Amino acid sequence: MATDPELLERYNQGFSGAVPHNHALGMTIVDIGEGEVFIRVPYQAHLVGNPETGVLHGGVITALMDATCGASVFVKTRRPVPVATLDLRIDYLRPAEPPRDVVCRAECYHVTNNVAFVRAVTFHDGEPDRPIASAAGTFILFQKGGKSTFVGEAP
Amino acid sequence: MSTLLDQVRRARETGDYASFTQAIPYARWLGISAAQVDGEILGKLAFADHIIGNPTIPALHGGTVGALLESTAIFQLLWDAETVLIPKTINLTISYLRSARPIDTWAKARITKQGRRVAAVHVDAWQDSREIIVATATVNLLIKPAE
Numbered sequence: 001m002a003t004d005p006e007l008l009e010r011y012n013q014g015f016s017g018a019v020p021h022n023h024a025l026g027m028t029i030v031d032i033g034e035g036e037v038f039i040r041v042p043y044q045a046h047l048v049g050n051p052e053t054g055v056l057h058g059g060v061i062t063a064l065m066d067a068t069c070g071a072s073v074f075v076k077t078r079r080p081v082p083v084a085t086l087d088l089r090i091d092y093l094r095p096a097e098p099p100r101d102v103v104c105r106a107e108c109y110h111v112t113n114n115v116a117f118v119r120a121v122t123f124h125d126g127e128p129d130r131p132i133a134s135a136a137g138t139f140i141l142f143q144k145g146g147k148s149t150f151v152g153e154a155p
Numbered sequence: 156m157s158t159l160l161d162q163v164r165r166a167r168e169t170g171d172y173a174s175f176t177q178a179i180p181y182a183r184w185l186g187i188s189a190a191q192v193d194g195e196i197l198g199k200l201a202f203a204d205h206i207i208g209n210p211t212i213p214a215l216h217g218g219t220v221g222a223l224l225e226s227t228a229i230f231q232l233l234w235d236a237e238t239v240l241i242p243k244t245i246n247l248t249i250s251y252l253r254s255a256r257p258i259d260t261w262a263k264a265r266i267t268k269q270g271r272r273v274a275a276v277h278v279d280a281w282q283d284s285r286e287i288i289v290a291t292a293t294v295n296l297l298i299k300p301a302e
Contacts, residue, residue, distance in 0.1 A: 021216035024205035046184040050241060052158060057181035058225050058244050063218020067208075085217045089248040 003032045015039075015071060022067055025060065035076040036107040039068040040125070043099040054098035058090075061102070061122055061133050065090060068104040069118040069137040076108035076116065081141050083116065088137040096132050100124045106135075114141055159241055163233045172196070176230075187223055189230040196234050198227030198262040198278075207257060214254035217290075220280055221249050223262050224292035228276040231264035232298060242274065242296040249292045258282055260289065267293075274298050 011029050016022045025047070031038040041047075041064050049057030066088055073083050096102055105128065106120035116139040121131040162175035176188040186201035200206070200215075200223040208216025225247055232242045262280040269275075273295055280290045 018210065019216070020205050020207040020210065021219060022208075046180050048180040049182075050159065051178060051180060057179070057222065058247075059181060059185065059187075059218060059222025062221035062225065062247075062249075063216055066217045066221065084254065085249075085251045087248060087250045088217070088221070089246065091246040092244050 008032070015067075019067075021063060025063060027064065027067060029071065030103065032075055035072065035109065036105060037068060037071045037075050038103055038105050039064060039071065040101055040103045042101045048098070053095070056096045056098070056102065058092065061092070061096070062088070062090060064102065064104045065106070065120050065122060065133065065135045066137070068106040069108075069120050069135065070139060072106040072108040072118055072120075073111070073116040073139050073141075076111055077141075081143070083139040083141055086115070086138045086140050088135060090133055090135045092133050093131050096122075097124065102132060111141070113143075115139065116141060160239070167234070181222075182226060185219060185222060187226050189227075195263065196227075196230055198223050198230055198264070200260040200262075202258050202260075209254070212254055213257050215257065215260065217249070217251055220251070220255050220260065220290045221247070221292070223260055224249060224278045224280055224290060225294060227262040227264045227278050227280075228292070228294040228296065231266060231276060232269075232274055232296060235266060236269060236274070236298060237301040238298050239301050240299045242298050245273070245295040245297055247292050247294040249290060251290050253287070253289045255280075255289045256282060261285075264294075269298070271300065272297060 026042050030040050047060045104122040108118045110117040118137045120135040122133045123131045166175045172189045176182045188199050206219040264276050264278040267275040276294045278292045279288050
């Protein structure tokens with residue numbers, strides 16, 4: 001599932017280029033599939049939660065999973081419908097290993113007129129079967145008049 | 156270099172709550188700190204441009220509000236409990252009630268249940284009015300109380 005690099009570049013301009021916190025964390029969309037999206041955050045010293053272990057702070061994982069789950073809704077609906085996170089549950093399965101990058105895969109598996117249902121896992125590159133965290137989220141869809149968090153054209 | 160727990164102990168003695176949050180690189184970078192206000196421990200997320208998630212509304216990124224909620228649960232456990240390790244989050248469930256505006260955000264945690272290994276903590280976050288909650292979280296954490 002290799003997405004056209006030019007297409008990814010366009011999506012990244014809307015996703016990371018236009019959203020300050022996504023950009024600040026260094027988030028990059030690395031691949032897009034059928035109703036699913038993969039986003040990476042590179043390991044960075046200022047994102048560490050415990051200086052004794054060098055493990056990334058939980059907040060980094062929360063932001064990555066929230067953003068990736070939201071992006072998967074656009075991939076599923078194939079249009080830039082404005083969304084807002086209703087709730088997000090995250091299970092921390094094991095600590096991220098410093099100094100490795102983390103990748104989140106999110107899948108929007110069901111969408112109604114009002115609500116999108118998403119699940120996600122975060123793992124280290126190349127190890128999708130050894131998740132660091134898993135998540136389940138719901139997103140409310142605004143049909144009109146809302147202001148999208150995902151600036152730009154949806155896949 | 157002293158450990159985080161040493162810094163927590165020192166902060167308890169001196170009342171200098173800002174110092175140990177400064178020892179957490181991510182908290183420093185994001186703008187999260189702990190403060191004692193009217194005798195209670197509050198978490199604070201200072202507004203800065205890099206925590207914006209939606210520039211159109213504009214609104215804070217949900218991940219940054221989640222980070223404040225989780226951090227505030229940990230601050231509360233560090234203060235209330237003589238723990239011999241930094242509490243480890245097992246899971247958290249965040250409800251986003253309103254979009255968080257581009258101003259400072261505060262949070263207060265309440266320990267619902269503290270057992271021998273697990274603590275359940277409820278956290279509320281608000282902005283200029285404590286009555287208007289922007290997000291809540293339920294957090295389960297692994298703890299290790301002193302023997």
